[in-house]
Amino acid sequence: MNKADKIDNIKNIKPFRIADVIVYSVLVVLIVALLLAFCLPRQDSSLRGVQVTLKGEVVAEYYFEGDSLVTASTVDSRREGDKYYLTVNSQSGGYNVVVIDLTKHTAWVQEADCSSSAECTRMKAITKAGDSIICVPHALVVQGVGEEDVKEPISG
Amino acid sequence: MKKKIIFIAVCLVVAMLICLGCTPRLTTPDGEDYTYYRPKSYTSIEFFGTATYLVLAGNIGDAEVVERMDATWGKVKEALREIDDAINESVSGSDVAKFNRAGAGERVEVSNHTYEIVALCQSVNRATGGKFDPTTARLVDLWGFSPRFAGDYEPIEPYDRADYKQTLPDTKYIQAFNALVGVDKVGLVQEEDRYYLVKPTDTVAVDGVQYAVTLSLGGIGKGYACDIAYKIVKESGFNFGYVSVGTSSLSLLKATKPIYEDNPLAWRVGVVNPRGEGNYLSVKACDQGFSTSGDYERYYEIEGKRYCHIIGDDGYPIDGGIITASVLGESSALCDALSTAICCMSVSEAMEFVQGLDYNAYFVFEQGGKYRVFSNSPDTMTINSGDFVLYEQG
Numbered sequence: 001m002n003k004a005d006k007i008d009n010i011k012n013i014k015p016f017r018i019a020d021v022i023v024y025s026v027l028v029v030l031i032v033a034l035l036l037a038f039c040l041p042r043q044d045s046s047l048r049g050v051q052v053t054l055k056g057e058v059v060a061e062y063y064f065e066g067d068s069l070v071t072a073s074t075v076d077s078r079r080e081g082d083k084y085y086l087t088v089n090s091q092s093g094g095y096n097v098v099v100i101d102l103t104k105h106t107a108w109v110q111e112a113d114c115s116s117s118a119e120c121t122r123m124k125a126i127t128k129a130g131d132s133i134i135c136v137p138h139a140l141v142v143q144g145v146g147e148e149d150v151k152e153p154i155s156g
Numbered sequence: 157m158k159k160k161i162i163f164i165a166v167c168l169v170v171a172m173l174i175c176l177g178c179t180p181r182l183t184t185p186d187g188e189d190y191t192y193y194r195p196k197s198y199t200s201i202e203f204f205g206t207a208t209y210l211v212l213a214g215n216i217g218d219a220e221v222v223e224r225m226d227a228t229w230g231k232v233k234e235a236l237r238e239i240d241d242a243i244n245e246s247v248s249g250s251d252v253a254k255f256n257r258a259g260a261g262e263r264v265e266v267s268n269h270t271y272e273i274v275a276l277c278q279s280v281n282r283a284t285g286g287k288f289d290p291t292t293a294r295l296v297d298l299w300g301f302s303p304r305f306a307g308d309y310e311p312i313e314p315y316d317r318a319d320y321k322q323t324l325p326d327t328k329y330i331q332a333f334n335a336l337v338g339v340d341k342v343g344l345v346q347e348e349d350r351y352y353l354v355k356p357t358d359t360v361a362v363d364g365v366q367y368a369v370t371l372s373l374g375g376i377g378k379g380y381a382c383d384i385a386y387k388i389v390k391e392s393g394f395n396f397g398y399v400s401v402g403t404s405s406l407s408l409l410k411a412t413k414p415i416y417e418d419n420p421l422a423w424r425v426g427v428v429n430p431r432g433e434g435n436y437l438s439v440k441a442c443d444q445g446f447s448t449s450g451d452y453e454r455y456y457e458i459e460g461k462r463y464c465h466i467i468g469d470d471g472y473p474i475d476g477g478i479i480t481a482s483v484l485g486e487s488s489a490l491c492d493a494l495s496t497a498i499c500c501m502s503v504s505e506a507m508e509f510v511q512g513l514d515y516n517a518y519f520v521f522e523q524g525g526k527y528r529v530f531s532n533s534p535d536t537m538t539i540n541s542g543d544f545v546l547y548e549q550g
Contacts, residue, residue: 056202056233130197134207137307141199141207148195150413151211153398153406154435155448155482156428 047129048146050100050107052088055139060086062100063145085110090138096120098142107133107142114138184395184410184421193396193412196222198229203236204244204378205306206402212389213396213412228392232385232399239381242267243373245293246303251353256293256370261357263345271351273373273380273489274342280376280493281339284509288497291342292467293372294333298325299473301454301465302372314365321456324463332360334471336369379447379492382407386445386488398423404453406446407488416440428452429541430480430520436541437482437518437529445488449495450480468500476502477521484536485515506530507549520544 049063052075059072062084069084071077076087084100097111108125112118112135120135129146182191190213198210210229214221245252251266258264266274280288296302297313300320309320317323336358343354356369378401385399386407399407406425414420422442426435430452439446451464451474463473481498483491494515498506503521507530510517516533528547531537539546 053199056200130195132199132207134199134201136201136205136207139201141201143197143199147216148197150195150213150411151197152424152426153211153400153408153446154403154426154428155400155406155446156403156430156435156450156453156480 046146047105047127047131047144049144050098050126051143051145052086052098053141053143054088054090059088060098061145064102064105067102088138088140090140092138094138096135096138096140107144109133109135109140109142112138182412182414182420188395190396190410190412192217195397195412196225198232200233200236202233203240204374204381204402205246205303206378207400208236208381208402209398209400210385210389211397211399212394214394224392225394228389228394231388231392235384235388236381236401238267239269239377239384242269243273243377244303245372245374252371252373255353255355258355258368260355260359260368263343263352263354266351266353268349268351269380269384270353270373271344271346273376274339274353274371275344276380276489277339277373277376277493278342278344280490280497284494284497284500286338286469287500288375288493289337289339289469290371290373290375291337291339291369292471293370294336294367295330295467295471296372296465297370298329298333299463299465299467300456314363322458324458328362330471332362333367334469335360336367337469337471338369339371341369342371375449375496376489376493378402378405379445379488379490381405382445382488382492403428404448405488405492406441408441408444408446410442425484426540427480427482427518429543431527432541432543434541436520436527436539436544438538438540439482439484439516439518440536441484444484444486445491446482446484447488447491447495448480448482449492449499451478451499452480466496466499474499476500476505478503478506479520479522479527481506481517481519483515483517484533491515503530521547523547 052060060075062069074089078085082103086098088096094113096109099110100107106125106127109120112120114135114137120133123133126144129144130148130151131144133142183189193213194216195211195213196216200208210232212225216222242251244250251270255264277290298315311318315329341356345352359366359368381401382399382405396410396412398409408423410421411423415424416422422440425439425441425446427437427448429436430450455462455464466474468474478499481495483494485491498519506519510532516536518531518537520527520529527544529539529544530547
């Protein structure tokens with residue numbers, strides 16, 4: 001085979017056959033997936049839902065996936081646009097209004113008659129799993145549900 | 157074709173090795189691999205009129221582990237309920253309420269928790285020269301800091317003031333009630349598996365009304381509860397996480413997130429800034445108790461002077477210069493009592509006291525317009541705020 005024939009022969013050979021492309025693509029995807037799974041930091045604290053407890057009893061539970069809300073008879077719920085408003089009635093006759101924002105994936109206490117200062121309405125909104133808002137006079141806890149990040153302990 | 161298969165296999169092996177190399181294994185000295193441990197937290201506000209948090213870390217992908225975590229929380233809640241029912245002075249059937257209602261010299265049957273806590277109080281009282289004393293309860297009530305002031309307050313006692321946040325108590329009551337203080341006079345009796353407190357015979361009379369000794373175990377109860385919770389958590393097979401009762405008291409297990417190079421299992425505990433936002437201090441802690449007390453938790457001001465819930469040995473809210481104190485050591489109950497005791501000392505007394513203490517202590521006082529931090533173990537802490545500086549003697 002002379003030099004010109006060799007060149008023609010190489011030109012006629014396709015660099016990749018379709019099967020090769022598929023195998024190499026699968027390989028690349030597999031390697032990237034392994035790197036993502038092992039090497040990159042994990043997505044922590046994704047908020048999957050919100051749980052409301054009153055004196056330790058779960059009275060409302062909402063999960064963003066599936067837009068599912070379950071409430072006890074002591075909770076009045078209404079939906080306005082992309083928000084749920086849960087009025088949680090305590091045994092002492094008081095109430096707290098918990099708002100769940102379905103698009104921003106967050107929750108907070110909007111209104112309460114627990115005390116004149118209503119500390120719970122001024123607490124930071126729940127944005128991560130493990131975050132909580134506490135109303136001591138009504139024994140109400142609103143807590144973010146999902147895979148939690150490690151929270152460092154605070155004393156004081 | 158054969159070459160391609162070999163090439164693909166080599167690629168996969170290399171990728172696996174890279175991935176495994178990217179994930180450092182995290183192992184305790186006992187060989188427990190916690191690389192993939194994740195936290196699960198529990199909250200309750202059923203106890204001690206404050207929030208209780210339990211954070212447990214384990215392989216939460218394993219249903220058995222999650223079930224065991226939930227069961228552990230159940231056991232912790234049961235124990236805390238038992239302790240709260242025993243020592244909560246606002247629960248009418250509690251041991252402390254029964255003791256406070258009893259007449260001078262009477263014997264009151266109590267639970268082993270109450271007995272143990274009062275015994276601890278007596279030992280801390282002795283160790284601190286009387287600075288920590290739960291029989292200041294009547295003074296705490298006089299100054300407006302007992303539990304009945306947390307809700308809708310109604311003046312019922314002869315010494316009550318309707319506007320207690322604007323009017324100071326009458327000096328005759330302060331002197332009389334201070335004369336009742338002395339936890340060492342409370343008798344402890346154990347007969348087989350039954351426990352009793354014997355109320356001191358001392359009484360004082362003010363305007364014809366007799367007053368006997370009363371107890372409040374709020375200055376140690378949360379720490380004691382942390383110790384009990386820690387024990388339950390360890391017995392349930394968990395070595396990672398922490399318990400917090402009202403944030404003032406903590407029991408720390410091990411940390412899953414390595415922060416300190418010299419001890420990757422230590423937590424970084426943030427200590428609340430007593431005069432501002434955020435944390436002024438971070439303390440390294442692992443498998444220990446931690447507690448903080450201070451004049452910023454509950455207080456009111458009259459004519460620019462702060463009156464807080466910690467009562468000193470003169471019968472008045474503390475005014476010795478210490479703003480806040482934290483203690484780190486084996487027992488949360490002792491940390492709780494010691495942090496309160498340090499707040500009741502003068503700065504020089506506290507410096508001398510903590511230097512002879514086998515627990516780590518950190519306290520703050522104001523000097524020259526700066527907040528000074530004094531510690532007997534400064535290597536275990538980091539100051540996080542520019543308003544605070546380490547006090548160095550000499």
